[in-house]
Amino acid sequence: MENSFDMIVIGAGSGGLGVSLFMAKIGLKTLIVDESDAHIGGDCLNYGCVPSKALIHVSRLVSDARKSEDFGMSVSGQPDIAKVMQYVVDRQEVIRKHENADFLRQEGLEVVLGRARFHSSHSIIVNGTVYTGRKIVLATGSSPRALDVPGVDLVRVYDNESLFGLHDFQGRKLLVVGGGPIGVEIGQALLRLGVQVTLVHRGAQILPKEEPEIAAILHQKLEEEGMQILLNTQVHQFTAPNEALLVHGDRIRSKLDFDSVFASIGRTYELGSLDLEKVGIETEKGKIKVNQYLQTTNKDIFTAGDIAGYLQFSHAAEQHTRLLLNNLFSPLKKKLSNDHMSWVTFTDPEIATFGLQKIDMDRKGLDYERLVMGFEDDDRAVVDSYRYGKLVLYISKGGLLRKQKILGGSMIAPNAGELIQELILANTMGLDIDAIFNKIYPYPVASRVNQMIIVKQKEKILTPTINTFLRKWYRFLN
Numbered sequence: 001m002e003n004s005f006d007m008i009v010i011g012a013g014s015g016g017l018g019v020s021l022f023m024a025k026i027g028l029k030t031l032i033v034d035e036s037d038a039h040i041g042g043d044c045l046n047y048g049c050v051p052s053k054a055l056i057h058v059s060r061l062v063s064d065a066r067k068s069e070d071f072g073m074s075v076s077g078q079p080d081i082a083k084v085m086q087y088v089v090d091r092q093e094v095i096r097k098h099e100n101a102d103f104l105r106q107e108g109l110e111v112v113l114g115r116a117r118f119h120s121s122h123s124i125i126v127n128g129t130v131y132t133g134r135k136i137v138l139a140t141g142s143s144p145r146a147l148d149v150p151g152v153d154l155v156r157v158y159d160n161e162s163l164f165g166l167h168d169f170q171g172r173k174l175l176v177v178g179g180g181p182i183g184v185e186i187g188q189a190l191l192r193l194g195v196q197v198t199l200v201h202r203g204a205q206i207l208p209k210e211e212p213e214i215a216a217i218l219h220q221k222l223e224e225e226g227m228q229i230l231l232n233t234q235v236h237q238f239t240a241p242n243e244a245l246l247v248h249g250d251r252i253r254s255k256l257d258f259d260s261v262f263a264s265i266g267r268t269y270e271l272g273s274l275d276l277e278k279v280g281i282e283t284e285k286g287k288i289k290v291n292q293y294l295q296t297t298n299k300d301i302f303t304a305g306d307i308a309g310y311l312q313f314s315h316a317a318e319q320h321t322r323l324l325l326n327n328l329f330s331p332l333k334k335k336l337s338n339d340h341m342s343w344v345t346f347t348d349p350e351i352a353t354f355g356l357q358k359i360d361m362d363r364k365g366l367d368y369e370r371l372v373m374g375f376e377d378d379d380r381a382v383v384d385s386y387r388y389g390k391l392v393l394y395i396s397k398g399g400l401l402r403k404q405k406i407l408g409g410s411m412i413a414p415n416a417g418e419l420i421q422e423l424i425l426a427n428t429m430g431l432d433i434d435a436i437f438n439k440i441y442p443y444p445v446a447s448r449v450n451q452m453i454i455v456k457q458k459e460k461i462l463t464p465t466i467n468t469f470l471r472k473w474y475r476f477l478n
């Protein structure tokens with residue numbers, strides 16, 4: 001049974017690699033399929049996290065170098081974009097050393113390169129050959145949603161799949177459409193590398209998943225750097241290769257002049273070519289129907305990663321992998337829960353968000369307190385000049401014997417993604433605020449803000465009556 005496998009995984013991105021490598025490690029006969037060797041690693045390695053974070057790294061160096069002018073240094077000229085893009089490619093190549101077909105074969109996987117589609121209940125077909133699996137995991141990711149605006153054929157439109165091949169964007173006027181994480185991360189990086197950026201976003205705030213007051217700080221920082229941001233705005237029509245008519249609300253707002261467009265308006269799923277109906281996989285509103293075990297309507301076919309239709313992050317794909325592996329090996333089945341999910345938007349400053357969001361807690365009817373603290377009084381924020389930073393923290397309501405748990409929160413600061421990690425740990429482990437309150441932080445680490453917000457919370461107990469009592473008590477004892 002040469003073409004029969006214990007497991008078949010379609011798609012070698014963040015979701016598919018994790019599941020398949022574990023199966024191969026323990027000696028189960030596992031097949032992984034991806035379109036070509038160059039596709040292995042998926043969006044994250046090829047067109048997503050890795051190239052975008054490498055680009056952001058260089059853009060931050062350039063921006064920091066310019067800031068040194070405040071201290072008498074002189075920095076002139078523009079970065080050499082060919083070199084910047086070479087840096088991006090070089091970083092990808094380092095990771096590609098363990099994300100390629102030969103490496104995966106050495107790890108014990110059978111690798112087939114080609115486009116897979118379903119054949120029958122337990123089989124797929126690739127390049128005319130049928131492969132059968134006891135279980136199949138569909139981890140085919142997502143694709144950029146195309147801009148569907150009249151006149152779009154007139155203009156040069158890039159998306160995350162075409163952008164990283166570009167070497168001549170410097171000096172261009174770029175219209176970024178969509179103010180989600182891709183639009184703001186890439187928009188800021190390109191701005192810092194010498195591109196004039198106008199960001200058009202249809203919602204009332206950039207990064208709509210974030211706390212409004214946190215997103216507003218980033219908005220202001222981006223504008224201060226020179227990004228033009230138009231909220232509640234959409235492209236109505238492209239009227240020439242470098243001209244767009246924009247609508248603001250329901251009225252035509254203005255004409256905008258640009259050289260090219262970067263579309264970052266969300267993701268879509270390419271379901272049409274998978275022949276899902278042959279295996280009884282049902283879809284709903286363009287998504288695969290899955291239950292909380294990530295199981296499709298075919299009980300032996302599961303999803304992992306973006307295609308599962310939940311949050312679209314590499315670490316969400318890793319979370320799916322763990323859930324699937326648990327459920328394939330354990331009688332105690334786990335359901336997908338995002339109660340301890342977290343994410344970071346890698347702008348400068350970063351926004352890091354974790355745990356339950358306000359909307360989740362209201363829906364669950366939880367009793368919670370919302371703490372907010374600006375960083376203007378934090379010594380590290382003072383010396384490193386980020387007094388604009390802010391932390392929003394949700395904790396459960398306390399009581400006489402009821403501890404206050406850390407439920408969720410969001411922070412904006414340079415390196416917020418690192419600073420917030422201990423709060424994520426406390427949230428994941430169900431710790432209460434004393435875990436942070438009782439810590440001794442070396443002075444002046446930036447993460448002391450996590451303790452400061454809790455100290456301020458504890459100090460609320462110091463009412464005038466308590467203060468009077470404490471004064472009397474002290475004088476009585478001493």
Ligand SMILES: Cc1cc2nc3c(=O)[nH]c(=O)nc-3n(C[C@H](O)[C@H](O)[C@H](O)COP(=O)(O)OP(=O)(O)OC[C@H]3O[C@@H](n4cnc5c(N)ncnc54)[C@H](O)[C@@H]3O)c2cc1C
Nearest residue numbers: 011013014015042043044048049116141305306312313314
């Ligand atoms: C610009 C950008 C920046 C991002 N930054 C971050 C970040 O900083 N942090 C983060 O956590 N997430 C980030 N993401 C999201 C992250 O990249 C995705 O959530 C993640 O890659 C999803 O993994 P996946 O396995 O579901 O899909 P993918 O990684 O896309 O893998 C799917 C694979 O399936 C293959 N495939 C598709 N159809 C078939 C078929 N029919 N037959 C065979 N193979 C097929 C594809 O070739 C691909 O290799 C970013 C995304 C983008 C676009």
Ligand SMILES: NC(=O)c1ccc[n+]([C@@H]2O[C@H](COP(=O)([O-])OP(=O)(O)OC[C@H]3O[C@@H](n4cnc5c(N)ncnc54)[C@H](O)[C@@H]3O)[C@@H](O)[C@H]2O)c1
Nearest residue numbers: 178179180181182183201202234264265266312344345346
């Ligand atoms: N740091 C990270 O973890 C990171 C970075 C980049 C991307 N990602 C992942 O990739 C996903 C996709 O990112 P994205 O930014 O493309 O999508 P998104 O859906 O998160 O954001 C796109 C935004 O564009 C707006 N929009 C949609 N159509 C528009 C139009 N015609 N005109 C103006 N605005 C429009 C939407 O209101 C939306 O807020 C993210 O949701 C995230 O899960 C993660």
